[in-house]
Amino acid sequence: MRFRATVENVPIFFRIIQAVEKLQKKCIIKFTETEMHIICNDDANEGGTQVWSVVKIDSIFTSYRIQSNANNQITMTISTEALLSALKSSSSSAASSTIAAAILPTYDADEVVMKLAKKNDHAVLSFEMFGMSRTGRRVRVAHDVRIDVMRPADVEKLREPLCPEPDVHILLPPLQKLRTIVERLRPLSDVMAIQVNGNGKLQVSISTDTVKLETRWTGCPNPPIAREGQAQDGEGGNSHDALEKPDPEKMFSVLVSIRSFLKFLNSHVVSTTTIACICQNHCAILYVYIGEVADAGGVLTFYIPTVLDGDD
Amino acid sequence: MSQMMSQRSEAEEAKPVLTASVHDVRYFVALLRGINIANRASVTLTREGGMTVTVEEGRTLLATSYIYPDHFDSWEYNLEPTRVLSSQQSSLSKDSEPDSDSTSFEIPLGTLIECLNIFGTATFSSATAGSKSKKWRRGEHDDASDDDAGGRQRSRAPSNAPNNSRIEQYFGGGGHGKRTSMRLSYGGPGYPLTLLLAEDSTGPTTTCEISTFDPEPNIELPFDGDRTVLKIIFKSSSWLREALSELDPSCDKITFVSNPADEARRAQRAAPAKPLFRIQASGSFGSTEMDYPNDREVLETFECTHAISVSYRFGHISKTLRALQSSTKTSLRIEEEGLLSLQFLVPVPKPRGGMSDSFIEFRCLALDEGGD
Numbered sequence: 170m171r172f173r174a175t176v177e178n179v180p181i182f183f184r185i186i187q188a189v190e191k192l193q194k195k196c197i198i199k200f201t202e203t204e205m206h207i208i209c210n211d212d213a214n215e216g217g218t219q220v221w222s223v224v225k226i227d228s229i230f231t232s233y234r235i236q237s238n239a240n241n242q243i244t245m246t247i248s249t250e251a252l253l254s255a256l257k258s259s260s261s262s263a264a265s266s267t268i269a270a271a272i273l274p275t276y277d278a279d280e281v282v283m284k285l286a287k288k289n290d291h292a293v294l295s296f297e298m299f300g301m302s303r304t305g306r307r308v309r310v311a312h313d314v315r316i317d318v319m320r321p322a323d324v325e326k327l328r329e330p331l332c333p334e335p336d337v338h339i340l341l342p343p344l345q346k347l348r349t350i351v352e353r354l355r356p357l358s359d360v361m362a363i364q365v366n367g368n369g370k371l372q373v374s375i376s377t378d379t380v381k382l383e384t385r386w387t388g389c390p391n392p393p394i395a396r397e398g399q400a401q402d403g404e405g406g407n408s409h410d411a412l413e414k415p416d417p418e419k420m421f422s423v424l425v426s427i428r429s430f431l432k433f434l435n436s437h438v439v440s441t442t443t444i445a446c447i448c449q450n451h452c453a454i455l456y457v458y459i460g461e462v463a464d465a466g467g468v469l470t471f472y473i474p475t476v477l478d479g480d481d
Numbered sequence: 482m483s484q485m486m487s488q489r490s491e492a493e494e495a496k497p498v499l500t501a502s503v504h505d506v507r508y509f510v511a512l513l514r515g516i517n518i519a520n521r522a523s524v525t526l527t528r529e530g531g532m533t534v535t536v537e538e539g540r541t542l543l544a545t546s547y548i549y550p551d552h553f554d555s556w557e558y559n560l561e562p563t564r565v566l567s568s569q570q571s572s573l574s575k576d577s578e579p580d581s582d583s584t585s586f587e588i589p590l591g592t593l594i595e596c597l598n599i600f601g602t603a604t605f606s607s608a609t610a611g612s613k614s615k616k617w618r619r620g621e622h623d624d625a626s627d628d629d630a631g632g633r634q635r636s637r638a639p640s641n642a643p644n645n646s647r648i649e650q651y652f653g654g655g656g657h658g659k660r661t662s663m664r665l666s667y668g669g670p671g672y673p674l675t676l677l678l679a680e681d682s683t684g685p686t687t688t689c690e691i692s693t694f695d696p697e698p699n700i701e702l703p704f705d706g707d708r709t710v711l712k713i714i715f716k717s718s719s720w721l722r723e724a725l726s727e728l729d730p731s732c733d734k735i736t737f738v739s740n741p742a743d744e745a746r747r748a749q750r751a752a753p754a755k756p757l758f759r760i761q762a763s764g765s766f767g768s769t770e771m772d773y774p775n776d777r778e779v780l781e782t783f784e785c786t787h788a789i790s791v792s793y794r795f796g797h798i799s800k801t802l803r804a805l806q807s808s809t810k811t812s813l814r815i816e817e818e819g820l821l822s823l824q825f826l827v828p829v830p831k832p833r834g835g836m837s838d839s840f841i842e843f844r845c846l847a848l849d850e851g852g853d
Contacts, residue, residue, distance in 0.1 A: 342685070349601040350685075357595060379589050381673070381690040382596055 172285035188436035228466025255312035335446035344437035367417035515804030516544035522590035714782040732764035819847025
């Protein structure tokens, strides 16, 4: 098993891990010859949210070499926090907050090499960084992140959640803004409803004994439903095609845990475009595009299951 | 809840008791946040007086915010006499305001504030913090030209001023000129309080319905102005805010000591000091004393009829800090029995220019110490 790559785009890698870090302590990363898959499918996490993401190797790595007996794929489980701190130390620009940038690196790595190694009889993902310190001296920093390589048989068992055909797709407003609003809802309720129709309307609402609150956006583009992977154009305000949907006014809704949804909203650090799909009373699927949609370097897919409401 | 539902349909066409709108909720929120010491607040609406919001804590502390109709861009209050007779009279106990023109209900205050801040633009941002600290510096300059007594506060003020405004900047939220505007309506007893909030015409809109409850009588702490022993007006609220925020939160007791101006003196060989006005706080880790100078730039008004020393729970007094933050001037009065009345002046710009003076009042019962 051989694996070695230069991490060219540390900030993106860092932010992707940052987005999943809040969700789960450990995640699964599967490297193939062309893609990196990051998977969080632990049942233990809040509300059963799953993340299945695909990132193109070209958008993060260069000098990428991979070899294994399992069809040249390597799948590992890794601590998100440890991976995050390894990446954080490699670049001051990776740390998005100014505070982190201020404490962390006193050097900026010119090159970050990631490779699979064995230390003390245990597999590690070793990050080696070469850079220049402030005083102009050459520095080399190495982080070893302990991993467990998964057996191909176990990898086979990984399955993306099966969902019915989504009822409706919509382009979400900037996640940062959405997050402000959802954060206000959290002290008021545990569960919120997301309602979407085919006519550009998005509503998030809560309803408790003391308060009913509903925030409504109109004019959010509905991307064509056919191929969700590529068909959207980022601006696309003119895709209100009522042809495929019999009644664009019909609202489809799903109840989700606010805490789960906030964890998804942590991905605002990578997001440029986010598309939400609603499978009525089943789940919400959220596609977070990494980088510009046109040359999407990858997509993080969040599955947030519905909360079964005892009252209904 | 069920009763609310059934009533709604039957009176759909009836005019709501109150409809009001404002283009910038920050002042409204500041007046509510100042008294956010307990979740259940009672709201009284009157034609002339606007909205009075009252919160009590531990049967000892009573906080009231006065929000006048001229704070709103529009304020329309219609109380139909029939409705007063049917549902009001029964639900209002005899303790409540005798004014038959008023409507009362209770509301979860924390929820209301949270809803108003849904877009994160309902709190003050850096722009206003700047103007606030300017006012403050002016006070400090005036002070510098006067006698030595103000020295203590003076040395503290400049170090805190920039610090404070930076914090307010940090917490200012997305204050890039974006404001939350609100339209509020209340249909009458049994109806929810309905808010319609928006940031700008292109952005999202939020509708909230906050359940209201039948009012329960609050404790009454009538302040008898004729029996006032001590009356102080702080020229700037910061003179009190600074002092209170200096105290350690672990303090459990705060004492106001005051002597009439002509008897006040510093400590001499034989006699202990008789401070003009002193704030003392004590807790398990020690005690703090702060003396105020007899200076009109600090204490604009000082009237004290005889020497007093009254103690309050520090936890109660420190609850006023948020109200102090948004106020410019503070009046402190203590009555013969030790009842404390703190009034905080909060200037609110009127929608059609000019300023309207609103205020937040706290009343607090003294600790029962037997000793004095």
